[in-house]
Amino acid sequence: MEFVDLRKQYQHLKTEIDAAIQEVLQHGKYIMGPEVGLLESQLAAYVGVKHCITCSNGTDALLMPLMAWGITKGDAVFTTAFSFFATAEVISLLGATPVFVDIEPDTFLLSPQSLEEQIKRILREGILKPRAVIPVDLFGLPADYEAISKIAVKYDLMILEDSAQGFGGVFQGKKAGCFGTAGTTSFFPAKPLGCYGDGGAIFTDNDALAALLKSIRVHGHGEDKYDNVRIGLNARLDTLQAAILLPKLKAFREYELEQRNRIASIYSDELAGYVQCPAIPEGRGSSWAQYTIRLESQEQRDFMKDRLSKASIPAMIYYAKPLHLQTAYLELGYRPGDLPEAEKASNTVLSLPMHPYMLHSEISTVAESVRQSIRDDSAAAL
Numbered sequence: 074m075e076f077v078d079l080r081k082q083y084q085h086l087k088t089e090i091d092a093a094i095q096e097v098l099q100h101g102k103y104i105m106g107p108e109v110g111l112l113e114s115q116l117a118a119y120v121g122v123k124h125c126i127t128c129s130n131g132t133d134a135l136l137m138p139l140m141a142w143g144i145t146k147g148d149a150v151f152t153t154a155f156s157f158f159a160t161a162e163v164i165s166l167l168g169a170t171p172v173f174v175d176i177e178p179d180t181f182l183l184s185p186q187s188l189e190e191q192i193k194r195i196l197r198e199g200i201l202k203p204r205a206v207i208p209v210d211l212f213g214l215p216a217d218y219e220a221i222s223k224i225a226v227k228y229d230l231m232i233l234e235d236s237a238q239g240f241g242g243v244f245q246g247k248k249a250g251c252f253g254t255a256g257t258t259s260f261f262p263a264k265p266l267g268c269y270g271d272g273g274a275i276f277t278d279n280d281a282l283a284a285l286l287k288s289i290r291v292h293g294h295g296e297d298k299y300d301n302v303r304i305g306l307n308a309r310l311d312t313l314q315a316a317i318l319l320p321k322l323k324a325f326r327e328y329e330l331e332q333r334n335r336i337a338s339i340y341s342d343e344l345a346g347y348v349q350c351p352a353i354p355e356g357r358g359s360s361w362a363q364y365t366i367r368l369e370s371q372e373q374r375d376f377m378k379d380r381l382s383k384a385s386i387p388a389m390i391y392y393a394k395p396l397h398l399q400t401a402y403l404e405l406g407y408r409p410g411d412l413p414e415a416e417k418a419s420n421t422v423l424s425l426p427m428h429p430y431m432l433h434s435e436i437s438t439v440a441e442s443v444r445q446s447i448r449d450d451s452a453a454a455l
């Protein structure tokens with residue numbers, strides 16, 4: 074069994090994907106070919122925003138809006154302590170300081186209350202200037218943008234929505250990617266919408282920001298490629314990746330997202346009463362980048378991961394170490410206990426195999442192993 078079975082997806086979409094790749098080989102426009110613009114207009118329409126700017130990966134997608142806003146040394150950018158390293162890394166790359174925020178214990182998402190506490194602390198200290206917040210749509214579920222937006226308005230912060238895992242998620246009828254001044258996603262192969270290499274995209278309604286991002290994407294160009302008006306990057310999405318994404322986006326829209334939700338609900342039915350299943354608050358929908366359960370203790374979690382592994386079931390720990398305790402951030406001076414919910418999550422979460430082509434029998438096999446592990450763990454405790 075695979076954690077994310079990309080080969081199975083390819084078998085389903087082979088005819089369309091092979092044809093799309095052949096088409097690019099025929100026209101030969103490998104950089105910014107026609108598929109890139111076509112994909113951008115389809116993605117913008119799906120997310121419900123005016124502009125989509127595709128780019129090299131989900132990390133650059135986060136970096137580019139921060140560059141456009143001139144985030145730099147002396148600036149504080151608030152983000153969740155429970156995410157992939159890239160979310161914070163981009164802040165540090167620009168010389169700004171990530172300020173880590175604790176999470177909600179039921180959804181693992183950035184806690185608005187902790188956000189406001191951290192903003193107040195930074196203002197009290199008077200050293201850093203609060204500039205932006207990066208909420209993460211972790212495991213596919215959009216953060217609480219109603220509460221976060223209120224705080225952002227109150228303290229004049231930009232919102233950069235990290236929806237690397239959230240593409241296809243929903244909050245109050247709107248699609249993930251549209252909630253910040255800018256929103257981003259990643260097309261890393263294992264994400265809900267992935268390509269066959271690295272890729273990413275930025276979404277925004279802001280015309281001026283979209284123009285800036287297009288310039289930053291190609292070495293800060295002005296009138297043309299050899300007129301450079303600012304410092305930028307080489308951060309384009311390959312035409313081949315755009316061509317691969319077009320049929321994948323179609324499948325995602327037509328049935329894959331629905332299928333992900335069906336699999337998640339079978340898991341939740343089968344596991345209810347044994348483990349803490351993912352909580353989906355009223356008015357929200359997940360794209361199930363991960364189906365992540367929570368155990369009672371680190372021992373119980375590690376016991377289960379080992380049990381599943383012995384049964385050839387891959388399970389992953391996202392994330393075993395919260396960002397504020399990463400070695401790279403030692404100098405920021407955080408200590409264990411500073412962000413207790415993020416730390417507790419790191420010790421007790423486990424993500425189970427999840428992809429739209431899982432069979433019912435495979436889900437049942439995983440679920441039975443999880444239940445058996447709980448039974449054996451409680452028997453051992455007696």
Ligand SMILES: *Cc1c(COP(=O)(O)O)cnc(C)c1O
Nearest residue numbers: 130131132157159160237259261
């Ligand atoms: C994957 C991921 C990224 C980075 O995306 P890449 O395409 O791998 O650069 C950023 N943030 C989160 C939350 C992610 O899961």
